[in-house]
Amino acid sequence: xxxGIIRELDSLFYPKNIAVIGASPKATGFLWGGNSxxxxxxxxxxxxxxxxxxxxxxxxxxxxAYKSILDIxxxxxxxxxxxxxxxxxxxxxxCVEKKVKFVHLFTAGFSETGLEENISLEKQLISMxxxxxxxxxxxxxxxxxCPEGGLSWSKSMPGKIGTTGFLSQSxxxxxxxxxxxEHHGLSFSKxxxxxxxxxxxxxxxxxxxxxxxxxxxxxAYLEGLKDGKxxxxxxxxxxxxxxxxxxxxxxxxGGSRATTSHTASIAGSQAxxxxxxxQAGIIQVHSLDEMVFTLTAFQKLPLTGGTNVAILGGxxxxxxxxxxxxxxxxxxxxxxxxxxxxxxxxxxxxxxSSVANPLDMMVTLFDIKNFIRTMELLRDDPxxxxxIFSQPVHWSHQVGGRAFLxxxxxxxxxxxxxxxKPMLVALEHTLTLDGExxxxxxxxxxxxxxxxxxPSFPMAAKVLSNLDQxxxxxxxxxxx
Amino acid sequence: xxxGIIRELDSLFYPKNIAVIGASPKATGFLWGGNSxxxxxxxxxxxxxxxxxxxxxxxxxxxxAYKSILDIxxxxxxxxxxxxxxxxxxxxxxCVEKKVKFVHLFTAGFSETGLEENISLEKQLISMxxxxxxxxxxxxxxxxxCPEGGLSWSKSMPGKIGTTGFLSQSxxxxxxxxxxxEHHGLSFSKxxxxxxxxxxxxxxxxxxxxxxxxxxxxxAYLEGLKDGKxxxxxxxxxxxxxxxxxxxxxxxxGGSRATTSHTASIAGSQAxxxxxxxQAGIIQVHSLDEMVFTLTAFQKLPLTGGTNVAILGGxxxxxxxxxxxxxxxxxxxxxxxxxxxxxxxxxxxxxxSSVANPLDMMVTLFDIKNFIRTMELLRDDPxxxxxIFSQPVHWSHQVGGRAFLxxxxxxxxxxxxxxxKPMLVALEHTLTLDGExxxxxxxxxxxxxxxxxxPSFPMAAKVLSNLDQxxxxxxxxxxx
Numbered sequence: 001x002x003x004g005i006i007r008e009l010d011s012l013f014y015p016k017n018i019a020v021i022g023a024s025p026k027a028t029g030f031l032w033g034g035n036s037x038x039x040x041x042x043x044x045x046x047x048x049x050x051x052x053x054x055x056x057x058x059x060x061x062x063x064x065a066y067k068s069i070l071d072i073x074x075x076x077x078x079x080x081x082x083x084x085x086x087x088x089x090x091x092x093x094x095c096v097e098k099k100v101k102f103v104h105l106f107t108a109g110f111s112e113t114g115l116e117e118n119i120s121l122e123k124q125l126i127s128m129x130x131x132x133x134x135x136x137x138x139x140x141x142x143x144x145x146c147p148e149g150g151l152s153w154s155k156s157m158p159g160k161i162g163t164t165g166f167l168s169q170s171x172x173x174x175x176x177x178x179x180x181x182e183h184h185g186l187s188f189s190k191x192x193x194x195x196x197x198x199x200x201x202x203x204x205x206x207x208x209x210x211x212x213x214x215x216x217x218x219x220a221y222l223e224g225l226k227d228g229k230x231x232x233x234x235x236x237x238x239x240x241x242x243x244x245x246x247x248x249x250x251x252x253x254g255g256s257r258a259t260t261s262h263t264a265s266i267a268g269s270q271a272x273x274x275x276x277x278x279q280a281g282i283i284q285v286h287s288l289d290e291m292v293f294t295l296t297a298f299q300k301l302p303l304t305g306g307t308n309v310a311i312l313g314g315x316x317x318x319x320x321x322x323x324x325x326x327x328x329x330x331x332x333x334x335x336x337x338x339x340x341x342x343x344x345x346x347x348x349x350x351x352x353s354s355v356a357n358p359l360d361m362m363v364t365l366f367d368i369k370n371f372i373r374t375m376e377l378l379r380d381d382p383x384x385x386x387x388i389f390s391q392p393v394h395w396s397h398q399v400g401g402r403a404f405l406x407x408x409x410x411x412x413x414x415x416x417x418x419x420x421k422p423m424l425v426a427l428e429h430t431l432t433l434d435g436e437x438x439x440x441x442x443x444x445x446x447x448x449x450x451x452x453x454x455p456s457f458p459m460a461a462k463v464l465s466n467l468d469q470x471x472x473x474x475x476x477x478x479x480x
Numbered sequence: 481x482x483x484g485i486i487r488e489l490d491s492l493f494y495p496k497n498i499a500v501i502g503a504s505p506k507a508t509g510f511l512w513g514g515n516s517x518x519x520x521x522x523x524x525x526x527x528x529x530x531x532x533x534x535x536x537x538x539x540x541x542x543x544x545a546y547k548s549i550l551d552i553x554x555x556x557x558x559x560x561x562x563x564x565x566x567x568x569x570x571x572x573x574x575c576v577e578k579k580v581k582f583v584h585l586f587t588a589g590f591s592e593t594g595l596e597e598n599i600s601l602e603k604q605l606i607s608m609x610x611x612x613x614x615x616x617x618x619x620x621x622x623x624x625x626c627p628e629g630g631l632s633w634s635k636s637m638p639g640k641i642g643t644t645g646f647l648s649q650s651x652x653x654x655x656x657x658x659x660x661x662e663h664h665g666l667s668f669s670k671x672x673x674x675x676x677x678x679x680x681x682x683x684x685x686x687x688x689x690x691x692x693x694x695x696x697x698x699x700a701y702l703e704g705l706k707d708g709k710x711x712x713x714x715x716x717x718x719x720x721x722x723x724x725x726x727x728x729x730x731x732x733x734g735g736s737r738a739t740t741s742h743t744a745s746i747a748g749s750q751a752x753x754x755x756x757x758x759q760a761g762i763i764q765v766h767s768l769d770e771m772v773f774t775l776t777a778f779q780k781l782p783l784t785g786g787t788n789v790a791i792l793g794g795x796x797x798x799x800x801x802x803x804x805x806x807x808x809x810x811x812x813x814x815x816x817x818x819x820x821x822x823x824x825x826x827x828x829x830x831x832x833s834s835v836a837n838p839l840d841m842m843v844t845l846f847d848i849k850n851f852i853r854t855m856e857l858l859r860d861d862p863x864x865x866x867x868i869f870s871q872p873v874h875w876s877h878q879v880g881g882r883a884f885l886x887x888x889x890x891x892x893x894x895x896x897x898x899x900x901k902p903m904l905v906a907l908e909h910t911l912t913l914d915g916e917x918x919x920x921x922x923x924x925x926x927x928x929x930x931x932x933x934x935p936s937f938p939m940a941a942k943v944l945s946n947l948d949q950x951x952x953x954x955x956x957x958x959x960x
Contacts, residue, residue, distance in 0.1 A: 109831035118830075140832070170797020183911045221797055249797055254813030254838075255804035261834040262800050287801075317650020317701055317729055320742050321767075324735035333734030350598075351589035352620070354741040358734075429909060429935075431663045436916055455909075 005207045012102045012137070013190055013208075014149040015077035016048045019069055019100075021091055022082030022107075023052035023060045032153070034082035035061060037106070037143070040152030044159050047150055049074060069094045078102045080143065085109060085121060092125055096132025103129060105139030111196055111264035112140055119264075126198045140263060141195025142171030145178060147188060148214065162187025163216035164295055165209040167202055169194060169223045169263045170249070173288060177219065180292045185299075185447050189214040196264050203230040210238035217242055217298050219291050223249040224265025232280045239281035240477055243470055245294050246282050248273055281473040283466050290462055293454055297463045300452040301422045305471035306385025307331045309464065310378050311358040312365075313390035313426075319358035322390060322457050329461040330468075333357055336384065340377040347373070357384075362392075368411045375418040386422040388460050393427060393442040394435035409442060413449050422467075424460040425453045485687045492582045492617075493670055493688075494629040495557035496528045499549055499580075501571055502562030502587075503532035503540045512633070514562035515541060517586070517623070520632030524639050527630055529554065549574045558582045560623065565589060565601060572605055576612025583609060585619030591676055591744035592620055599744075606678045620743060621675025622651030625658060627668060628694065642667025643696035644775055645689040647682055649674060649703045649743050650729070653768060657699065660772050665779075665927050669694040676744050683710040690718035697722055697778050699771050703729040704745025712760045719761035720957055723950055725774050727765050728753055761953040763946050770942055773934055777943045780932040781902045785951035786865025787811045789944065790858050791838040792845075793870035793906075799838035802870060802937050809941040810948075813837055816864065820857040827853070837864075842872075848891050855898040866902040868940050873907060873922040874915035889922060893929050902947075904940040905933045 018041060023034040038050055038061050051072050052060035059065055066072050069079060069091070079100050083091060088107060095103055110122035122139060129136045137143055142153045148161045153171070157178055164186050168174035171193035178191060189212060192205045202225060209215045218238070225231045235244055250259035250267025259265040277284050285291045309331050314322045323333045336344075336357045344355035347370050354360040365371045378384050389412065397405040416423045425446055427439050446453040454460035498521060503514040518530055518541050531552050532540035539545055546552050549559060549571070559580050563571060568587060575583055590602035602619060609616045617623055622633045628641045633651070637658055644666050648654035651673035658671060669692065672685045682705060689695045698718070705711045715724055730739035730747025739745040757764050765771045789811050794802045803813045816824075816837045824835035827850050834840040845851045858864050869892065877885040896903045905926055907919050926933040934940035 107831075113830055115830075168797070170800070172795045173797035173801070176798070179911060223797070223800060247801075249800035249804065251804045252807035252813075254807050255800055257815065257836070258800040258803045258813070258834070258838050261836055262796055262840070315652045316742055317648070317653035317703070318656070320650070320703060320729035320735055320738040321653070321727075323738045324729065324731045327732035327734045333738070335737065350593055350595075351587075354738070356737070356741055358738050360742070431659060433913075433917065433920065437913065440913065 003211055005204060006211050008135075009204070009208045011077050012135075013144065013146045013151065015102070015151075017051065017074060017076055018046070018048065018078045018080065018151075019051040019053055019066075019072060019076050020080045020082065021053040021069060023054055023065065025054065025057040025060050025065075032106075032142070034080065034106075036154050037080050037082075037152075038063065039155040040145075040157060041150055043155040043157070044147055044150040044152050051076070069098050069100070072098070076100045078104065080104045080106055082106045085118075088121070088125055089128065092128050092134070095134055096128065100134055102135050102137065104137040104141075104143040105195075106141065106143060107138075108140035108195075110139050111198070112260070112262060114260065122196070122198055129199060136199035137192070138195045139198065142174060142193035145174070145188065145191040153193075158182045158187065160187040162189060163214065164188050165212070165215040165218040166191040166220070167194065167205050167209070167218070168192065168221040169197070169202075169265065170221055171195070173221045176288055177221070177291065180288060181295070184292055184296055186292065186296055197226055201226050201230070203227055203234050206231060206234045206238070210234060210242070215242070217295055218244045219295055220244065220246045221249065221291075222246060223259035223263050224267050228268070228276070232276050235280040235282055239473070243298050244282050245285055245291055245466075246277060247285050247287070247291050281470065281477065283470050285466065289455065289459060290466075293459055293463050294466045297452050297467055300450055301424070301467060303467060303471050304385065304422060305468050305475070307465065307468050308334050308383055308385045309461075310336070310381075310384045310387045311390070312374075312387060313362060313392065314358055315360050315362060318390075319354065319360045322388075323358045325458050326388065326461040329458065330465040331461055334383045336377075337381045340381045343377050344374065368407075368414070371411050371415055372418055375415040379418060379420050384421065386424065386464055387419060388424045388426060388457065388464070390426040390428070390457050391442070394430045394432070394438050397438045405438065405442075409445050412446075413451060416451055422464065423451065424464055425451055426457040426460045427453055428456055483691055485684060486691050488615075489684070489688045491557050492615075493624065493626045493631065495582070495631070497531065497554060497556055498526070498528065498558045498560065498631075499531040499533055499546075499552060499556050500560045500562065501533040501549065503534055503545065505534065505537040505540050505545075512586075512622070514560065514586075516634050517560050517562075517632075518543065519635040520625075520637060521630055523635040523637070524627055524630040524632050531556070549578050549580070552578075556580045558584065560584045560586055562586045565598075568601070568605055569608065572608050572614070575614050576608065580614055582615050582617065584617040584621075584623040585675075586621065586623060587618075588620035588675070590619050591678070592740070592742060594740065594744075602676070602678055609679060616679035617672070618675045619678065622654060622673035625654070625668065625671040633673075638662045638667065640667040642669060643694065644668050645692070645695040645698040646671040646700065647674065647685050647689070647698070648672065648701040649677070649682070649745065650701055651675070653701045656768060657701070657771065660768060661775070664772055664776055666772065666776055677706055681706050681710070683707055683714050686711060686714045686718070690714060690722070695722070697775055698724045699775055700724065700726045701729065701771075702726060703739035703743050704747050708748070708756070712756050715760040715762050719953070723763060723778050724761070725763045725765055725771055725946075726757060727767070727771050761950065761957070763950055765946065769935065769939060770946075773939055773943050774946045777932050777947055780930055781904070781947060783947060783951050784865065784902060785948050785955070787945065787948050788814050788863055788865045789941075790816070790861075790864045790867045791870070792854075792867060793842055793872065794838055795840050795842060798870075799834065799840045802868075803838045805938050806868065806941045809938065810945040811941055814863045816857075817861045820861045823857050824854065848887075848894070851891050851895055852898055855895040859898060859900050864901065866904065866944055867899060868904045868906060868937065868944070870906040870908070870937050871922070874910045874912070874918050877918045885918065885922075889925050892926075893931060896931055902944065903931065904944055905931055906937040906940045907933055908936055
């Protein structure tokens with residue numbers, strides 16, 4: 001992969017200065033607008049200059065405002081458009097004259113409307129930019145979030161710099177991804193919402209993230225690719241080094257119709273998409289949560305591979321149904337080795353229990369000796385690759401109080417070290433708010449000690465299956 | 481269906497008195513034991529006599545205790561065994577001598593252990609009961625919860641009498657079902673956890689619930705059927721009058737192995753199970769939540785049928801991905817009629833919106849006039865059978881406070897009346913606890929006004945698809 005893209009896009013993610021056309025001296029309320037980008041940059045201590053542009057205002061958010069981009073006494077790297085259609089051509093003309101490097105068209109209402117007039121306006125705009133040497137992000141998108149570069153589209157986006165990259169055709173999902181990811185311990189290198197991607201395409205950004213040393217893993221929400229070949233070629237190269245997790249919008253007939261209204265995307269054949277992903281080593285996911293938890297799992301779990309899981313923490317029917325769920329997600333719940341079964345029977349009473357796997361023996365585990373012994377047996381059991389531990393933390397708290405809960409969490413943490421295989425903890429939502437408080441606290445504690453916790457058993461199973469799929473891909477690639 | 485079963489099982493669900501063998505003068509802590517049944521009956525104001533049986537205690541939970549069942553100065557309808565294996569045969573002998581009608585074997589550790597000795601003990605026990613004219617529930621089960629009859633296996637089970645029946649091979653899932661169902665507005669006629677079902681079988685209880693006038697809809701968690709033919713015959717008759725919603729444990733290889741350890745069940749072929757369910761009009765579900773929300777939907781939504789849904793409340797990528805999810809659950813998200821689209825465009829601005837369906841126009845709807853007009857258009861749109869409305873109630877509360885949220889909920893309630901088609905509201909979990917508080921409050925308010933609210937969009941879509949499946953079955957049956 002040639003690194004020209006790095007030189008080119010570096011001044012997009014780390015611009016020296018930013019102008020926002022359509023910033024407003026009035027507060028914008030709860031909707032997005034030009035000011036959101038200024039507020040976002042201020043919040044992230046953007047190091048360069050910020051230039052609001054407005055026909056009459058003298059100052060916006062404490063920054064000197066300019067009547068036109070041409071009045072700005074400086075070169076401008078990035079211009080964000082938040083203006084009505086009636087003026088977009090004129091403003092683009094000025095950007096060309098000013099020799100602006102990048103324009104981000106937040107403005108929407110172009111080809112995604114399906115109306116000839118609006119499609120044509122988008123074409124004119126992009127053609128003018130191309131001729132003038134201006135690269136365009138969008139239109140119809142939220143643009144860039146790069147905490148290291150001080151870029152953001154909202155003052156609520158976190159300042160912490162991380163290693164996760166994200167590319168999204170939807171600004172709403174990109175924002176939701178950042179919120180959810182942050183809540184579960186992800187932080188970000190670069191996030192791009194690129195909307196209609198009329199000039200800069202998904203594969204341009206993907207190439208950048210592939211080469212970007214700050215980015216260790218990449219997620220993507222895509223509705224349609226304007227150049228599928230370039231995307232999959234880039235993906236195939238990068239997945240040997242970094243995981244790429246993709247969620248495709250428009251997998252169904254109705255969904256595909258919706259992508260056209262949303263970002264003027266042709267969703268394409270689902271079968272082709274799936275087969276290309278498989279060939280390129282892209283991990284496919286089917287919800288925002290699956291995206292977030294797959295990416296957090298890459299940070300927290302060893303990539304050991306294998307789908308044979310032990311299941312712990314269920315009782316009776318719960319054990320049976322978790323086993324079904326695990327196997328439906330592509331895992332196997334095999335019988336433990338005879339040695340493990342016999343050893344477990346030395347301390348698990350026969351009545352109301354099962355030790356063959358799934359393990360229905362929760363009550364026995366409240367003695368830490370038994371728990372650690374179980375972890376040793378699973379560690380040494382050749383039939384087992386990983387453990388999913390479904391934890392009734394709310395119940396532990398109810399029956400035993402704070403001390404009991406803390407001991408339970410400590411026991412799990414100690415057990416993880418003994419196990420030496422991936423341990424995934426599932427913390428299901430509870431019926432009561434009290435339970436939810438305890439559950440969130442457990443999440444936080446596990447996060448602190450590096451235990452991978454998941455909001456449900458099926459999510460844990462799904463993510464483990466995703467990780468195994470990537471491991472198998474890497475092994476096959478290395479064996480070539 | 482012959483009503484002999486009603487006469488026979490009436491004195492099981494409404495016994496004149498209950499003896500518990502293995503009640504204890506000591507508190508039992510957080511595990512189940514004989515006392516759980518006594519405490520459950522006391523909590524539900526059981527009208528008859530309760531007889532704890534214990535070798536030495538004089539009184540248990542304030543009730544006179546007896547040394548043996550033979551010492552009880554009364555006929556006994558129901559005896560609950562919570563005793564060790566060493567004495568089960570002796571106690572059963574006494575039950576036969578006492579001419580007890582029903583024995584519930586809470587005691588576990590029989591055929592489900594897979595051990596010859598224990599399998600043989602179960603056989604002897606059942607054979608002795610049969611010869612002596614005693615009917616048996618279990619072994620290895622929680623038994624009966626019938627709030628009207630004053631029966632329960634835990635003091636935490638609710639006293640409210642309702643119309644939902646539930647049959648479960650797992651006591652743990654039956655308890656979890658009652659808790660979750662209660663939380664979401666279900667109440668219960670009869671719930672049976674029947675474990676190994678060595679004597680009384682699932683189809684016996686199903687026949688009873690089919691004829692029971694107190695039971696309007698039935699759920700079941702099953703691991704294996706001891707008499708599949710009888711079960712499906714009964715189901716086929718009853719589904720013409722009441723919905724039967726079934727969740728099958730042991731659908732996979734590992735799950736099937738787990739059912740054997742749990743309730744000594746042979747899970748059987750998944751393909752056969754599915755085809756029998758289809759023929760018998762049984763609605764299949766795949767999680768406890770799907771069970772609960774399908775049953776609540778039967779109470780709250782009109783059974784109008786049709787899978788063409790309008791989707792409201794998403795934005796951009798959220799709209800696209802909800803559409804995919806809906807279509808994957810068997811629904812259709814069709815384009816609205818041209819008339820609806822044109823009318824919507826009179827008040828929805830072109831930029832950043834979509835009115836073809838999915839409807840991405842949330843911001844416009846904060847004006848109640850627009851919302852009601854939208855409901856009228858959907859009511860009159862021949863392309864649409866139902867509406868799924870995904871609501872960001874937490875966000876509404878954040879941006880507009882309490883008054884805004886209340887107005888939003890009222891708007892939804894008013895809109896439901898205008899729509900005259902099923903409206904399903906989806907309230908997703910939120911990241912913050914504050915959000916969770918608001919979300920739970922919205923759930924509660926919708927419950928009070930009879931709006932069907934669901935914990936996620938996929939759940940709403942799944943349940944609507946389940947209802948349509950039942951409607952289609954009924955229509956086909958009536959057309960015969």
